[in-house]
Amino acid sequence: MNGFTDIVRQHQSMVFSLAYHFLQDRPLAEDVTQDVFLQLYREQDSLTTENHIRFWLRKVASHRCIDAARRRKIRPRLGLEEIREPAARENSPDPILSETLRKIVATLPETPRMVVLLRYQEDMDPSEIAETIGMPVATVKSHLHRSLTMLREKMQRLKKEIVR
Amino acid sequence: MMPPHNPDDIDLDLELRQALRRVEPSRDFSALSYALQSTAPRGWTSSRGLLALAAAIVLMVSLPAGVVQYQARQQRREEARADLIKALRITRSKLEKTQQMVVRQLDRRNTL
Numbered sequence: 001m002n003g004f005t006d007i008v009r010q011h012q013s014m015v016f017s018l019a020y021h022f023l024q025d026r027p028l029a030e031d032v033t034q035d036v037f038l039q040l041y042r043e044q045d046s047l048t049t050e051n052h053i054r055f056w057l058r059k060v061a062s063h064r065c066i067d068a069a070r071r072r073k074i075r076p077r078l079g080l081e082e083i084r085e086p087a088a089r090e091n092s093p094d095p096i097l098s099e100t101l102r103k104i105v106a107t108l109p110e111t112p113r114m115v116v117l118l119r120y121q122e123d124m125d126p127s128e129i130a131e132t133i134g135m136p137v138a139t140v141k142s143h144l145h146r147s148l149t150m151l152r153e154k155m156q157r158l159k160k161e162i163v164r
Numbered sequence: 165m166m167p168p169h170n171p172d173d174i175d176l177d178l179e180l181r182q183a184l185r186r187v188e189p190s191r192d193f194s195a196l197s198y199a200l201q202s203t204a205p206r207g208w209t210s211s212r213g214l215l216a217l218a219a220a221i222v223l224m225v226s227l228p229a230g231v232v233q234y235q236a237r238q239q240r241r242e243e244a245r246a247d248l249i250k251a252l253r254i255t256r257s258k259l260e261k262t263q264q265m266v267v268r269q270l271d272r273r274n275t276l
Contacts, residue, residue: 008194016189030191037193041200098183105184120180152176 004044007053008037014054014122015061021117022065024106028072032064058122059132066110104154105147111135112143119144 015036019029039060040047047053105116111133118129126144130137 005194008196009192012193013186013188016193017184017186020187020189021184026190030189033189033193034196037196038200093182094179097179101179101183105180116180117184120177121184121186123181148176151180155176 004041007040007044011054011057012037015057017121018058018061018114018117019065019068021102021105021121022113023069023072024102025072028068032061032068036061036064055132058118058124059134062114062118062133066114069110100155100158101151104151108147108150112147115140115143116147 012033016029016033019032019036020026023029023032036057040053040057043056047056105113108116114133115129118124118132119126124132126140127137130140133140
């Protein structure tokens, strides 16, 4: 077993998940993941520590995802009729609610979408996200605030639609 | 400024974490590293390098086929040229014979 293989095994679900949640397209997410690891293979000599590798992968994956989405020029538009009714709230995770949230997140513009993914998939705080994407912390916080407000509004609208 | 917290916010946080949890890819990308190490030296795996490799393979495969096709076309052309020359020779020979017959007929008529 060599070092590069270990690194890929260790981080492939993180890179793929970022791409998959961001693009909502499994084949495209796999292409992006492969590109990220190809680039890592070329540059692995310059990455020495585990933290550096993780930071580098998140940074490159974020930028590659945004580029791929811009090239594709499609941002999913979500109609309320496309969303199934979430089950009654329980302590266990609700797969339909999760799917609904993923779909709503996918309608966010590229940069706020990536901010939300890094916050909730990778559990990063705003300063880490700011460093990864290369933007001021205040901008990250603003994106998070606006995105969460939008998500909440869409969920409220959805609830009203279901009640009616 | 972060959004104000209320019980719904906490739920949304939890639900987002749940919805956006990591998923496993269907492909194992670590296999990629074996392919890279066995086929190309490090630093040669750029998209441009891979494209160049693909182009070279396509060229190597298509070039012999192109050469064979060219040779076959050339051979057909040579054969057609040979057929045409043969046909012209036959025509010329027949014309010469006809001319000789005409000359002989005219000579015979003159002697009579």
